[in-house]
Amino acid sequence: MNRPNWKDYSLQTQAIRAGHNRTAEDEHSIPIFATSSYVFGSAREAAERFTGKQPGNIYSRFTNPTVNAFQERLALLEQGERCLAFASGMAAIMAVGMGLLKAGDHVVSSRSVFGNTVLLFQNYFAKFGVEVSFVDLVDVRQWRQAIRPNTRFLFLETPSNPLIEIADIQALADVAHERDCLLIVDNVFCTPALQKPLNLGADIVIHSATKYLDGHGRCVGGAVIASEELIEQAIYPFLRTGGAAMSPFNAWVFLSGLETLSIRMQAHCSSAMQLALWLEQQPAVSEVHYPGLQSHAQHQLAMRQQSAFGGVVSFDLAGGKEQAWKLIDATRMLSITANLGDVKSTITHPATTTHGRLTPEAREAAGIGDGLVRISVGLEDIEDIKNDLLPGLQS
Numbered sequence: 001m002n003r004p005n006w007k008d009y010s011l012q013t014q015a016i017r018a019g020h021n022r023t024a025e026d027e028h029s030i031p032i033f034a035t036s037s038y039v040f041g042s043a044r045e046a047a048e049r050f051t052g053k054q055p056g057n058i059y060s061r062f063t064n065p066t067v068n069a070f071q072e073r074l075a076l077l078e079q080g081e082r083c084l085a086f087a088s089g090m091a092a093i094m095a096v097g098m099g100l101l102k103a104g105d106h107v108v109s110s111r112s113v114f115g116n117t118v119l120l121f122q123n124y125f126a127k128f129g130v131e132v133s134f135v136d137l138v139d140v141r142q143w144r145q146a147i148r149p150n151t152r153f154l155f156l157e158t159p160s161n162p163l164i165e166i167a168d169i170q171a172l173a174d175v176a177h178e179r180d181c182l183l184i185v186d187n188v189f190c191t192p193a194l195q196k197p198l199n200l201g202a203d204i205v206i207h208s209a210t211k212y213l214d215g216h217g218r219c220v221g222g223a224v225i226a227s228e229e230l231i232e233q234a235i236y237p238f239l240r241t242g243g244a245a246m247s248p249f250n251a252w253v254f255l256s257g258l259e260t261l262s263i264r265m266q267a268h269c270s271s272a273m274q275l276a277l278w279l280e281q282q283p284a285v286s287e288v289h290y291p292g293l294q295s296h297a298q299h300q301l302a303m304r305q306q307s308a309f310g311g312v313v314s315f316d317l318a319g320g321k322e323q324a325w326k327l328i329d330a331t332r333m334l335s336i337t338a339n340l341g342d343v344k345s346t347i348t349h350p351a352t353t354t355h356g357r358l359t360p361e362a363r364e365a366a367g368i369g370d371g372l373v374r375i376s377v378g379l380e381d382i383e384d385i386k387n388d389l390l391p392g393l394q395s
């Protein structure tokens with residue numbers, strides 16, 4: 001039987017079927033290859049595998065059939081040439097840095113990136129002589145001005161966390177390429193179901209599979225998607241040596257997560273839109289941050305760049321921290337946790353959790369007020385989610 005060429009299929013079909021190379025056992029579901037190493041037929045074959053003359057598995061730190069299936073599937077979804085899986089989203093970002101940077105290099109990063117990404121750049125890459133400049137995500141001029149002759153890459157997340165601002169990926173890819181830099185996009189909030197940064201000119205896509213790719217809050221994992229050349233020359237050699245590999249069990253969990261990614265994202269987006277519109281009607285709420293709303297500063301850009309607006313909504317309460325905490329504590333169903341991208345709705349107060357380590361001035365500069373609340377809208381009934389929030393909004 002001919003194997004289909006999955007490139008010719010739609011994302012929803014690829015997410016369910018691509019990546020599985022059925023074994024001689026004729027299994028219908030992808031197996032977990034729980035093996036650390038692989039056996040060679042002869043001393044010559046062993047030698048040829050090690051030199052790369054003969055393709056095949058050697059050791060699960062760098063290749064494993066279950067992990068390969070996840071990589072193949074996610075590469076297709078992002079329409080990239082090659083994907084490498086990692087132990088976590090942070091391990092993926094670290095691998096990109098270790099693979100691409102050397103002492104004396106410079107990076108330009110959005111100020112509004114995941115907290116640990118900032119710490120990785122500021123506290124660790126800095127130790128090895130890499131300088132980082134932070135700029136405003138949506139101000140293209142600032143990006144252009146921050147680039148130096150030694151800048152290697154630009155790094156951003158769009159939509160951003162927790163204010164859900166949108167960067168123009170195409171414009172920033174042009175800015176990067178004019179100056180011989182790479183553009184790296186962390187695509188955690190949208191996933192390839194809503195946005196494909198490589199098609200908009202980005203060079204590398206980062207994932208924390210921990211969020212929507214799993215979708216059920218079960219495992220920690222990450223991935224890098226890029227051209228064959230970038231992966232083979234810069235990222236794979238570091239994975240093989242640095243060792244932050246994804247476990248086969250986690251890859252198996254993520255594979256099943258991907259199978260429902262498309263319909264889950266549609267449902268997350270639909271509920272988030274309904275919640276955003278409802279929150280706009282609440283007297284206690286002074287502003288709602290959701291790119292699906294007409295009032296959002298980058299609504300038009302989001303319509304162009306994304307196929308829907310995502311599952312995360314944040315909003316400001318006029319009553320500041322006291323009212324935000326009161327609202328959070330008045331919920332009975334929502335999970336009070338900083339995680340996102342789960343079928344379970346989560347609620348968090350960024351100023352005292354994810355962004356609590358910033359100085360008050362830095363928080364204000366980033367627009368993260370004391371009354372800001374972020375909800376990752378899950379797949380419970382939307383009326384139950386509203387009802388869970390109502391008492392805290394009315395008190």
Ligand SMILES: *Cc1c(COP(=O)(O)O)cnc(C)c1O
Nearest residue numbers: 088089090114186188208210221
């Ligand atoms: C969670 C997250 C990360 C880090 O991923 P881990 O899997 O937790 O290491 C990176 N970027 C974004 C946008 C995230 O939400």
